[in-house]
Structures are given as C-alpha cells and as structure tokens.
Amino acid sequence: MPETGVIxxxxxxxxxxxxxxxxxxxxxxxNRGDYIAFVGQxxxxxxxxxxxxxxxxxxxxxxIRVFGEETRDKKVSALSRKVxxxxxxxxxxxxxxxxxxxxxYGPKLLGFEEVEIKENVExxxxxxxxxxxxxxxxxxxxxxxxxxxxxxxVLSLSPEIFVFxxxxxxxxxxxxxxxxxxxxxLHAKGKTIVIITHDMPLVAEHARxxxxxxxxxxxLDGTPGDVFSQIEQLRRLSxxxxxxxxxxxxxxxxxxxxxxxxxxxxWLETEYLVSPRAAIGDFI
Amino acid sequence: xxPIIQFNSVTYSYPxxxxxxxxxxxxxxDAGEFVALIGPTGAGKSTLxxxxxxxxxxLFSGAxxxxxxxxxxxxxxxxxxxxxxxxxxxxxNARTQLFNVTVLQEVGFxxxxxxxxxxxxxxxxxxxxxFVGLSGxxxxxxxxxxxxxxxxxxxxCVLAMDPDVLVLDEPTSELDPIGSExxxxxxxxMNSELGKTIFLVTHDMEFVAKYxxxxxxxxxHRLIKDGPPEEIFSNNxxxxxxxxxxxxxxxxxxxxxxxxxxxxxxPLTMNEAVSTIKGLNHA
Amino acid sequence: xxxxxxxxxxxxxxxxxxxxxLIALLTIFILALVFSSPYYILGLLALxxxxxxxxxxxxxxxxxxxxxxxxxxxxILVVQIFFYPGETNLFRLSGPIGFIGFSxxxxxxxxxFGIAMVLRLVVIMIVAPLLVLTTPLPEFMLALVxxxxxxxxxxxxxxxxxxxxxxxxxxAIIQQAQLCRGITxxxxxxxxxxxxxTAGLLVPLILGTFRDSQTLDVAMSSRAFGAPVKRxxxxxxxxxxxxxxxxxLAILFLLGGVALRVLGYGTL
Numbered sequence: 001m002p003e004t005g006v007i008x009x010x011x012x013x014x015x016x017x018x019x020x021x022x023x024x025x026x027x028x029x030x031n032r033g034d035y036i037a038f039v040g041q042x043x044x045x046x047x048x049x050x051x052x053x054x055x056x057x058x059x060x061x062x063x064i065r066v067f068g069e070e071t072r073d074k075k076v077s078a079l080s081r082k083v084x085x086x087x088x089x090x091x092x093x094x095x096x097x098x099x100x101x102x103x104x105y106g107p108k109l110l111g112f113e114e115v116e117i118k119e120n121v122e123x124x125x126x127x128x129x130x131x132x133x134x135x136x137x138x139x140x141x142x143x144x145x146x147x148x149x150x151x152x153x154v155l156s157l158s159p160e161i162f163v164f165x166x167x168x169x170x171x172x173x174x175x176x177x178x179x180x181x182x183x184x185x186l187h188a189k190g191k192t193i194v195i196i197t198h199d200m201p202l203v204a205e206h207a208r209x210x211x212x213x214x215x216x217x218x219x220l221d222g223t224p225g226d227v228f229s230q231i232e233q234l235r236r237l238s239x240x241x242x243x244x245x246x247x248x249x250x251x252x253x254x255x256x257x258x259x260x261x262x263x264x265x266x267w268l269e270t271e272y273l274v275s276p277r278a279a280i281g282d283f284i
Numbered sequence: 285x286x287p288i289i290q291f292n293s294v295t296y297s298y299p300x301x302x303x304x305x306x307x308x309x310x311x312x313x314d315a316g317e318f319v320a321l322i323g324p325t326g327a328g329k330s331t332l333x334x335x336x337x338x339x340x341x342x343l344f345s346g347a348x349x350x351x352x353x354x355x356x357x358x359x360x361x362x363x364x365x366x367x368x369x370x371x372x373x374x375x376x377n378a379r380t381q382l383f384n385v386t387v388l389q390e391v392g393f394x395x396x397x398x399x400x401x402x403x404x405x406x407x408x409x410x411x412x413x414x415f416v417g418l419s420g421x422x423x424x425x426x427x428x429x430x431x432x433x434x435x436x437x438x439x440x441c442v443l444a445m446d447p448d449v450l451v452l453d454e455p456t457s458e459l460d461p462i463g464s465e466x467x468x469x470x471x472x473x474m475n476s477e478l479g480k481t482i483f484l485v486t487h488d489m490e491f492v493a494k495y496x497x498x499x500x501x502x503x504x505h506r507l508i509k510d511g512p513p514e515e516i517f518s519n520n521x522x523x524x525x526x527x528x529x530x531x532x533x534x535x536x537x538x539x540x541x542x543x544x545x546x547x548x549x550x551p552l553t554m555n556e557a558v559s560t561i562k563g564l565n566h567a
Numbered sequence: 568x569x570x571x572x573x574x575x576x577x578x579x580x581x582x583x584x585x586x587x588x589l590i591a592l593l594t595i596f597i598l599a600l601v602f603s604s605p606y607y608i609l610g611l612l613a614l615x616x617x618x619x620x621x622x623x624x625x626x627x628x629x630x631x632x633x634x635x636x637x638x639x640x641x642x643i644l645v646v647q648i649f650f651y652p653g654e655t656n657l658f659r660l661s662g663p664i665g666f667i668g669f670s671x672x673x674x675x676x677x678x679x680f681g682i683a684m685v686l687r688l689v690v691i692m693i694v695a696p697l698l699v700l701t702t703p704l705p706e707f708m709l710a711l712v713x714x715x716x717x718x719x720x721x722x723x724x725x726x727x728x729x730x731x732x733x734x735x736x737x738x739a740i741i742q743q744a745q746l747c748r749g750i751t752x753x754x755x756x757x758x759x760x761x762x763x764x765t766a767g768l769l770v771p772l773i774l775g776t777f778r779d780s781q782t783l784d785v786a787m788s789s790r791a792f793g794a795p796v797k798r799x800x801x802x803x804x805x806x807x808x809x810x811x812x813x814x815x816l817a818i819l820f821l822l823g824g825v826a827l828r829v830l831g832y833g834t835l
Contacts, residue, residue: 040460041460041461041462041463042430042431042432042459042460042463043430051743054747056743056746056747075751076743076746076747077746077749077750077751080746080747080748080749084747085747087740087743087744087747091771091774091775092737092740092741092744092771092775093744093745093747093748093771094770094771095745095766095767095768095770095771105748105749106748106749107749109748109749109750109751109760110749139774142325142326143325143326144325153748154747154748157749169457169458170325170457170458171325172323172324172325172487172527172528173324173487173527173528173529174324174527175324175325198459198460198461200461201532238460238461238462239461239462240461242532243490243531243532243533243554244532244533244536246554247532247533247536247554247557247558247561250554250558251558251561251562261532261535261536261539264536265536265539265540265543268540268561269543272561272565273545273564273565274565334785337788337789339785339788339789342788343784343785343788363795364788364789364791364793365788365791365792365793365794365795366794368788368789368790368791368794369791372789373785373786373789375782375785375786375789376782377779377782379733380733380779380782380783380786381782381783381786383726383729383730383783383786383787384705384729385703385704385705385729386705388801389705389801389802392801393790393792394790394791395799396798396799396800396801397790397791397792397793397794397796397798398791398794398796398799399794399796399797399798399799400799401799402799402800402801402803405799405801406801427732427733441790442789442790445790445791
C-alpha cells in the first residue's frame with residue numbers, strides 16, 4: 001500500500017539520556033495539508049515528539065519517516081528544507097544584524113542560488129509585513145515582529161511542513177491573532193501545519209485536527225469537534241474545552257459541538273432561542 | 285482608613301530612552317482588594333509592577349516623577365529590603381527567580397536576609413509551603429519541579445516574608461491549564477483566607493472575571509480604565525482600544541446584545557451566562 | 568558536569584565541614600606550588616588519589632580530565648625540555664632544530680622540570696573536584712562566609728555556579744534553534760562559517776543571560792537581599808573530630824612542607 005502520510009511514526013519511543021521515558025510507542029500519520037494541534041499537560045511529550053519531525057531528536061526505538069525517508073541518518077540542516085521549526089522564543093533563533101540578513105542567512109548556508117535568495121527574501125519581506133524594517137536590527141523589533149521574523153527565517157528555506165512551538169505564548173490577544181492568521185495563510189497555500197499550544201479556544205478556532213498527549217502517549221486524536229465534545233475525558237487529562245463549547249453543552253446542545261463564538265450565535269438563533277428579537281422589539 | 289497603595293501621577297522612563305514606559309499613573313488600592321491589571325504587551329505592565337517595591341527607580345535608575353506609597357513606605361526613600369517586608373513581588377519568569385539548590389533554601393532566603401531567628405524561619409517556610417500545597421518538597425531542587433510548582437515556590441518565597449501586598453506579574457503565562465488553575469487558586473486564597481491585597485497582571489481574562497474585584501486597564505503606557513470586571517468586559521470600545529478579548533461567555537453575551545437581545549448585565553461566569561441566556565427564552 | 572550544584576552525591580567527604588575541605592584544598596594547592604621536585608609532587612598526587620579513593624568519586628572523571636589536559640601537558644613538557652636552562656646535557660640535537668633560546672642540548676633538568684610542571688597541574692586539576700563534588704553549594708557558601716569572605720561576594724560566586732546548568736540548557740535550546748536555521752554543524756566548516764555559527768550561539772545566549780540576570784537582580788532585592796541586618800543562615804555547620812584531625816594534619820603538612828623547602832629540599 002502506498003504511504004500517504006508526509007510524517008509517519010511507527011512505535012516511536014524516546015528515552016532521554018537521563019533515563020526519563022518521554023515517548024512510548026507513538027503511532028501517528030500526518031497527512032499533506034493537515035492543520036494539527038498537539039495539546040496536553042507540560043511534560044506529556046508534545047515537544048519531544050515534534051522535535052522528531054525535523055530530526056532534532058532521533059527515536060530510541062521505532063521509526064519516523066518524513067516524506068518516506070527515515071530521519072535516523074539525516075542531519076537537521078538537510079531536513080530543514082522540508083520541515084521548518086519555529087521555536088517558542090524567537091530570541092533563540094535570531095542573531096544577525098539586520099532583518100534582511102537574518103532571512104537570507106539559512107538559504108545562503110544551504111547554498112541556494114544568489115539571485116533566487118534575493119527574490120525570495122524580497123517576497124517574504126513583503127508577505128510578512130517586514131519590508132519597512134528590512135535594515136532594522138532584529139533586537140529593536142517588537143516581540144510580535146521578532147516572531148514574524150523567526151517565521152520568515154524558516155519560510156526562506158521553503159519547507160513543506162511547519163512546526164510551531166507555542167506560537168502565542170507571552171503574546172496579547174492581538175499579537176496571538178496576528179501570528180495565527182499568518183499560520184492560517186501558510187495552511188491556505190497548501191503547507192502542512194503542526195502547532196503546540198495550551199490555548200484551547202485557539203485550537204478550536206484554527207486547527208483541523210487535535211492530538212491530545214498524556215504521559216508520552218496519544219490519548220485522543222480527532223477533529224476539534226470530536227475531541228472537545230469529550231468534556232469528561234478531557235478533564236481527566238487536565239484539559240478543558242473552550243468556554244463556548246461548555247456553555248453550549250450546558251444549554252443543552254447535544255448533537256453538535258460548538259467551537260467558536262460564530263457557531264454559537266448560529267446555534268442559538270436557529271435552534272435554541274424561541275422567539276428571536278421580535279419579543280425584544282415589543283419590549284422596547 | 286488610608287489606602288494601602290497610592291500611586292500619584294507616576295511617570296517613568298528607563299535610562300537611555302525618550303518614551304516613558306508609564307505615563308501619569310494615579311490610583312489607590314484599599315487593603316484586601318483583588319486588583320487585576322490588564323492590557324496589551326508592551327503597555328508598561330511589568331514596569332508598573334517594578335514600582336511597587338522600589339525596583340523602579342532604585343534598581344533601574346532612569347527618570348521618575350510622582351510618588352508611590354505602599355503600606356506607609358515611600359518607594360524613593362525606603363530601601364528595597366525594607367519595602368520587601370510590605371510588598372512581595374513575584375516577577376514574570378519563575379525559572380530565573382529561583383536560584384537556590386533546594387526548595388527549603390529558596391523559600392527561606394528572604395527571611396534569612398531579614399535576619400529572623402532560625403526557628404521562626406523554619407516555621408514560616410513550612411507554613412508557606414503548606415499554603416501553596418508543596419509540603420514535603422523541601423529537599424527538592426527547584427529546577428527539577430514542574431512549571432506550575434516552580435511558580436508556586438516563587439509565591440511561597442515572598443509569602444514567607446509575610447508582606448501585606450502581593451504583586452504578581454503574569455504568573456501563569458507559561459503554564460499548562462492545570463498548572464495555571466492551581467497557581468490562580470493559591471493567589472485567590474491568599475486574598476480570601478489571609479486577607480492579602482493582590483495586584484495581579486495577567487492575560488487570562490477568565491481568571492480576571494472569576495477572581496478580581498477590580499480591574500485596571502493599561503494601554504499605550506497610560507491607565508485608561510479603572511472599574512469592576514463586568515464594566516470592563518461589557519465595554520466594546522474599551523476592549524478594542526486595549527486589545528483585550530473578554531472571556532467567551534462575555535463575548536457571546538455582548539454579541540447577543542449587539543444583535544438586539546435584551547441582556548441587562550453581561551455575565552462573567554459560566555453559571556451566570558447559562559441563566560442569562562436561558563432567561564431570554566422566558567422573557 | 569557541574570558538580571557543586573548537584574551536591575546530592577553522598578560520599579564520605581560530605582560529612583566534613585566545608586571549611587575543612589577548603590583549607591585542605593588550599594594546603595595542597597600551596598604545597599604543589601612550593602615544591603618543584605617531581606618526587607615530592609608525586610607524593611602529593613598519591614595523597615590526592617588516596618583521598619579520591621576514600622571519597623569514592625568516579626575514576627572516569629580523572630580520565631576525562633587527563634584527556635582534556637593531554638595536549639597542554641605535551642606542550643608544557645616540550646617547552647620545558649627545550650628551553651629550561653639545565654646543566655646536565657643528555658644529548659645534542661643537531662640539524663635544522665637550532666632556534667632562538669634553544670641551546671641545542673636536551674638536559675636532565677629540563678626533562679625533570681617539565682615533568683614536575685605537568686604533575687603540578689595534574690594535582691591542582693584533580694584536587695578541585697574533591698571539594699566541588701562533595702560539597703553542596705549552600706555549604707560551600709557557608710564555609711566561605713565563616714572564613715570571613717563577605718556574604719555578598721560569596722553569594723555572587725556560588726549563585727553564578729548554580730546558574731551554570733540553566734545557561735547550559737539554554738545554550739542547548741539555542742543550538743537546536745540554530746540547526747533549524749540551516750546550520751549544519753557546530754564543529755565543522757570553514758573558519759568564517761565557524762565564526763558565524765559561534766556568533767549565532769553566543770548572541771542569543773549572552774542577551775538571554777543578561778536579561779535573566781536583570782530579572783534575578785529584581786527577584787533577589789524583592790527578597791530583601793542586602794538588608795542592613797545580620798543575616799541568618801538556615802544551614803548550620805559544626806566541626807566534628809575528623810574535621811579537627813584533618814585541619815591539624817593540613818597545618819602540619821603546610822608548615823612541614825614550607826620548612827623542607829626553606830631547608831632546600833623538594834627542589835630540583
């Protein structure tokens with residue numbers, strides 16, 4: 001049978017050098033075009049697992065194939081053209097003296113064509129709204145812009161798969177929203193997206209698939225609707241569905257899982273509220 | 285009764301900058317209040333926290349005008365160790381504020397510096413650890429604890445010094461949901477059981493709605509609003525200006541009101557929201 | 568391996584007072600510098616190795632230290648052999664080897680002095696872990712304070728040591744982040760590339776450490792660090808009989824060693 005997943009883990013286990021078993025027999029297949037969120041308590045193995053996707057970690061037992069190839073003998077730099085990894089803290093990734101130089105750094109190192117690099121940098125600067133700051137020193141940028149720049153650095157290697165480790169942590173609502181819309185755009189262009197986050201409303205609003213991890217194993221794997229309807233099960237895993245989902249359940253929505261505020265209004269107006277607005281008109 | 289915290293027209297700029305990090309901040313807090321400070325990243329929330337115990341301007345230098353008085357102390361004149369006995373400051377990153385090799389040493393550090401008798405310190409450490417739910421962890425290495433436990437150790441560290449006011453700068457920003465809830469529960473109990481005055485900076489609006497009795501909104505280095513959470517979370521224009529997303533139960537209720545439904549009070553909690561929306565069918 | 572912070576290792580030396588260990592260490596240091604005869608230094612080395620055995624520290628560590636030290640040792644040896652102004656000529660190197668400062672003769676004294684220098688450094692390097700690996704940081708700091716080192720200084724010193732593991736782990740994260748940027752390796756490459764990768768590691772590390780140290784400064788002051796009162800120490804330390812015995816032995820050794828040296832023994 002031909003392999004369909006772009007990333008396929010089979011019985012993957014990982015034990016840290018200090019003896020701690022972080023992952024235990026993980027089997028998962030990530031498909032091209034997936035928008036997948038890994039959630040779970042700290043220490044549940046999310047970060048350890050996604051660090052296998054670009055070869056930062058190699059399995060202790062079992063296997064992981066990225067685009068059909070085992071990562072075992074692959075260097076991270078070789079995989080970085082296929083799998084981009086954006087770290088939680090952009091400051092760990094940045095070190096050049098201008099925005100432009102920062103974006104061109106990786107492609108130069110990997111020996112991309114000079115002309116091609118120039119064009120690509122130009123394109124990325126505009127796409128990510130960093131063109132005005134092209135000469136600026138990365139450390140003078142705001143946190144939000146530094147994070148966009150970190151994404152730009154990964155984007156310049158033109159990978160097919162993007163991994164984001166807690167992209168919204170430490171950001172306010174607008175900052176989080178802006179980085180998420182950037183990720184949505186990448187997904188719309190056909191890229192495969194993997195994110196790690198603790199923000200359940202964010203997962204409900206953006207992801208197409210949710211994997212819940214617990215003690216180094218996959219506890220749940222399904223659409224946001226599937227996963228967030230299992231309120232009791234999630235509570236046992238120390239997680240909580242978004243407030244709207246819970247609110248709708250408390251109001252008696254049995255057949256469908258409400259994932260965002262928009263769905264909530266639709267459900268309330270079509271199925272829940274008996275006499276919308278007319279009554280209010282009389283009242284006023 | 286005198287307010288326990290008084291900020292009078294405080295403006296402060298860090299050294300080598302022209303733009304003030306906070307501008308013309310004035311407010312008063314009474315003893316026993318639970319105040320939440322919210323606002324976008326970069327608005328100056330952390331800087332405001334540093335003002336409480338004199339770290340601004342004593343450690344950071346820079347230019348400050350206006351006065352800050354906390355528990356009868358003046359943050360210009362009284363030295364930070366003196367202020368530390370009245371205001372406990374838990375800074376943003378738990379990892380960097382723990383620097384001892386055992387939890388016992390860590391939590392005892394403040395009292396050791398104050399020169400308290402050894403047996404008093406041990407009692408206080410035990411009490412503080414029990415309060416944050418970490419009894420029995422005395423000999424653990426702080427760095428080996430989970431993020432949530434580290435944050436609770438950081439709280440125990442200042443709690444052991446028995447301050448009247450606790451200032452906490454985004455204590456849950458890096459924690460998972462369960463860790464956040466445990467930390468917030470400890471903060472709420474310090475207010476309700478120990479009567480501590482709480483000044484909490486957070487991005488978690490559900491916690492603000494659940495626990496705070498009063499909310500300050502900082503935007504673009506200025507205080508733009510001061511009121512109870514329900515007032516903040518029912519003011520759409522304000523939420524937009526301060527780039528705040530209210531808890532989803534408030535958001536849904538605000539949206540329904542906008543669509544013409546009669547919602548006299550914006551609910552803050554799940555139970556309130558359920559009865560408000562149910563009420564629409566009985567109107 | 569940063570030992571002093573993971574002082575949880577229980578060894579027979581853990582029971583000793585920090586002051587005792589510090590003074591014994593200094594004694595060995597001084598004696599290693601006082602003597603220049605390889606035989607005397609060999610004696611010191613035997614003493615240190617015996618203590619190592621008593622402390623039941625891993626022998627592998629000595630192997631690692633020596634491996635790290637090998638190249639430096641060879642350089643020291645060669646330099647001494649060539650340049651030490653000895654008298655007992657063993658043999659003469661001829662041909663193209665004559666250069667400035669080199670008489671052309673390999674001397675007995677040169678060889679002996681070279682060996683002594685190497686042994687001296689070996690002693691100094693392996694005696695340090697005996698203290699570091701058997702003394703938890705707080706005990707080490709207390710020892711410094713009780714030996715009248717100012718608290719502020721002792722605190723800064725020990726805290727800097729205790730922060731090393733967190734700097735190490737941050738550096739590991741940055742290395743991973745850099746690998747994701749397309750850096751192939753941290754070891755290979757042309758000099759220019761190497762400089763670039765090192766900058767990539769150091770810039771975020773230094774900035775991060777600087778930011779952390781500012782936070783640390785605020786956190787410490789917020790916990791009354793530097794209050795103008797006499798500080799209490801939760802940790803207590805007392806001399807036990809073994810401490811006294813070791814202290815007396817250390818003083819005797821020190822005095823004896825210096826006396827021997829003054830009398831002209833222990834030199835080449």
